[in-house]
Amino acid sequence: MSGLDVRGLRAGYGAARVLHGVDLAAGENEIVVLLGPNGAGKTTLLRALSGLVGARGAATLDGVALLGRAPDEIARLGVAHVTQEGGTFGPLTVEENLRVGAYARRRPRRGVAEDLARVFTYFPGLQAHLGQPAGTLSGGEQRMLAIGRALVARPRLLLLDEPTRGLAPPLRSRLFGTIHAINRHEGTIMIIVEHNVAAALEVAHRAYLVESGRIAGLRERRRW
Amino acid sequence: MFGQQLLEGLGAGAGYAALALALVLTYRFTGIVNFAQGELAMLATYVAWQLVDSGMPYWAALPVTVAVAFLAGVVTERTVMRRVEDRAGELTLVATTIGLYVTVNAIAALVWTSALRAFPSPFPDGPAGVSALVAACVAGPVLGAVALVVRHTGLGLVMRAVAADPRSARLSGVRVGRVLALGWGAASAIGAVSGVLLAPILFLEPTMMTGVLVYSFAAATLGGLDSAPGAVAGGLIVGVTETLAGTYLGFVGADLKIAVPLVLIVAVLLLRPQGLFGSAPVERA
Numbered sequence: 001m002s003g004l005d006v007r008g009l010r011a012g013y014g015a016a017r018v019l020h021g022v023d024l025a026a027g028e029n030e031i032v033v034l035l036g037p038n039g040a041g042k043t044t045l046l047r048a049l050s051g052l053v054g055a056r057g058a059a060t061l062d063g064v065a066l067l068g069r070a071p072d073e074i075a076r077l078g079v080a081h082v083t084q085e086g087g088t089f090g091p092l093t094v095e096e097n098l099r100v101g102a103y104a105r106r107r108p109r110r111g112v113a114e115d116l117a118r119v120f121t122y123f124p125g126l127q128a129h130l131g132q133p134a135g136t137l138s139g140g141e142q143r144m145l146a147i148g149r150a151l152v153a154r155p156r157l158l159l160l161d162e163p164t165r166g167l168a169p170p171l172r173s174r175l176f177g178t179i180h181a182i183n184r185h186e187g188t189i190m191i192i193v194e195h196n197v198a199a200a201l202e203v204a205h206r207a208y209l210v211e212s213g214r215i216a217g218l219r220e221r222r223r224w
Numbered sequence: 225m226f227g228q229q230l231l232e233g234l235g236a237g238a239g240y241a242a243l244a245l246a247l248v249l250t251y252r253f254t255g256i257v258n259f260a261q262g263e264l265a266m267l268a269t270y271v272a273w274q275l276v277d278s279g280m281p282y283w284a285a286l287p288v289t290v291a292v293a294f295l296a297g298v299v300t301e302r303t304v305m306r307r308v309e310d311r312a313g314e315l316t317l318v319a320t321t322i323g324l325y326v327t328v329n330a331i332a333a334l335v336w337t338s339a340l341r342a343f344p345s346p347f348p349d350g351p352a353g354v355s356a357l358v359a360a361c362v363a364g365p366v367l368g369a370v371a372l373v374v375r376h377t378g379l380g381l382v383m384r385a386v387a388a389d390p391r392s393a394r395l396s397g398v399r400v401g402r403v404l405a406l407g408w409g410a411a412s413a414i415g416a417v418s419g420v421l422l423a424p425i426l427f428l429e430p431t432m433m434t435g436v437l438v439y440s441f442a443a444a445t446l447g448g449l450d451s452a453p454g455a456v457a458g459g460l461i462v463g464v465t466e467t468l469a470g471t472y473l474g475f476v477g478a479d480l481k482i483a484v485p486l487v488l489i490v491a492v493l494l495l496r497p498q499g500l501f502g503s504a505p506v507e508r509a
Contacts, residue, residue, distance in 0.1 A: 050395060075397035087392030089385050091503075100385045104397025109378060153397060 002062050003027040004049075004157055004189060009067075011041075011048040011055035018044040020213040021057065026157070026206070031183050031190045033200040036210035042193040043084065045210070046159045049191070050074055050081035061157055075104040078156035084165060086146040090135030094126055097134050097145055101152030112152070119148040122178050140171050151182065158182075160192045164199070172196060176203055229471050230464060231357075236425060237443075237463020238359035242418035243436055244443035244455035245367060246411040252450050253387045253407035256305070256317050260324035262433030262440070264300070264412045267328055268293035269419030270336050273343055273428055282346045286362075286420060290413045297412025300324065301405045309404070332430040343423035359421045366417055367456050370410070374452065383407060435482060439466065442485030446492050448502020457501065462488060 004026040011019045018041045026032040034042045048055035051071035059066045066074055075081075080101075089097050098116055102108040120127045123144040129137060134145055143163060150158055163179065164172040180203040183190055194200035201207060209217035243265060250258040271292050275285035308320050346358055374380040385393045386403045394400050418440075419433065426432050443462045447454025462485050470481040492499060 071394040072397050072399055075395055081395050087389055089388035091388050092384055096381055099381060100396050103382060
């Protein structure tokens with residue numbers, strides 16, 4: 001089956017179980033939004049898919065099993081995870097940050113120039129800061145850099161954890177516009193954790209409500 | 225007399241610089257202050273001695289030793305440090321390297337005994353200054369190569385990424401484990417150069433690098449713990465000041481020489497906490 005298919009996913013931290021059997025699917029070109037209260041397990045779900053926390057159950061991307069692999073291996077299978085913190089490399093320049101993104105690809109040095117050009121069409125603001133250490137960028141710029149770095153990897157599945165957190169409202173809607181454009185042009189499957197429900201639903205094809213580590217509801221686009 | 229002292233200082237300084245560079249590399253790329261760095265270098269120096277003693281020419285033994293040291297660094301990371309890196313706090317990591325220090329030291333004493341051995345100089349009959357020139361000739365290219373790799377290659381890029389944020393590097397597809405092992409290997413190889421450079425001056429014994437480690441920490445702190453050129457400059461400065469102070473300041477003499485780098489550390493930390501060449505952290509709040 002193509003796309004992401006998650007069944008009976010259980011995960012937690014040490015003895016604390018956070019996810020109790022999550023079923024979720026994201027088809028070709030789909031944007032899926034995870035909604036729900038803090039502590040429901042949304043972030044843990046993304047972490048389980050990118051290998052940051054161990055998980056049981058099954059998760060496949062285009063039929064390839066993801067669980068039980070190391071994060072770098074999952075990244076090389078086409079999963080890019082932009083964490084809440086963003087995780088840009090502060091001392092490295094903006095350009096170097098973007099270049100690191102290519103290490104999830106089979107040939108990290110081939111076609112990087114095209115990839116960078118592609119990133120700049122979505123985030124033109126980054127171009128002015130190419131030689132600047134990422135640590136000196138504003139919060140919004142760092143977020144864009146983190147997403148840009150993920151795009152350089154040409155991911156099949158992009159996991160975005162609260163991409164608009166801490167951004168001013170006009171920036172938020174602009175970022176969602178960009179996310180939408182990326183999805184349309186690149187065909188990237190996306191799973192987005194977002195508290196800003198209205199903005200998220202505008203671009204989502206499907207929304208899951210996560211509560212206490214379980215899926216408590218599912219809405220398809222045509223029904224909201 | 226002064227020129228002679230200066231050369232000797234530079235010769236010792238090149239050795240300190242190499243070990244300081246090894247410390248800085250390990251620190252920058254793995255976030256660990258490796259107290260066993262000097263002992264790994266000592267072990268490599270014994271390997272070099274063994275090779276030369278069994279008839280291998282000095283200049284052939286040197287690259288073999290560096291290669292062995294590289295492997296030893298990789299193996300140490302993969303077998304020992306790997307187990308604590310992800311799970312432990314900084315204190316545990318430091319304690320682990322101190323454990324390594326004691327273990328490696330004991331292994332060397334067990335295999336080669338703690339007898340003093342004379343280490344061959346590549347130019348046994350030359351004047352003392354020659355060893356300093358040799359030291360510079362060996363150390364220079366090594367340091368240059370490291371700088372080149374770190375600044376201008378893909379490997380250097382991923383190493384710096386891993387140093388900045390290992391988790392994000394992993395999420396970007398970087399094989400962090402390999403990078404860390406390579407970092408330990410490279411640091412250990414450079415440390416071996418330090419041991420081989422200093423052994424003709426110090427005599428070979430299991431504790432030969434103990435004092436050197438103190439000097440090299442001083443050098444690394446002086447230059448800035450995260451700066452490779454700083455480590456080199458720091459090493460040379462410490463080597464020269466220590467030698468000159470030991471000779472010209474009557475109250476220092478041979479006994480108080482080891483205090484000189486400590487005074488330097490304190491002075492630098494008071495005036496410029498990030499070291500002479502180190503970078504103050506740049507992070508926008």
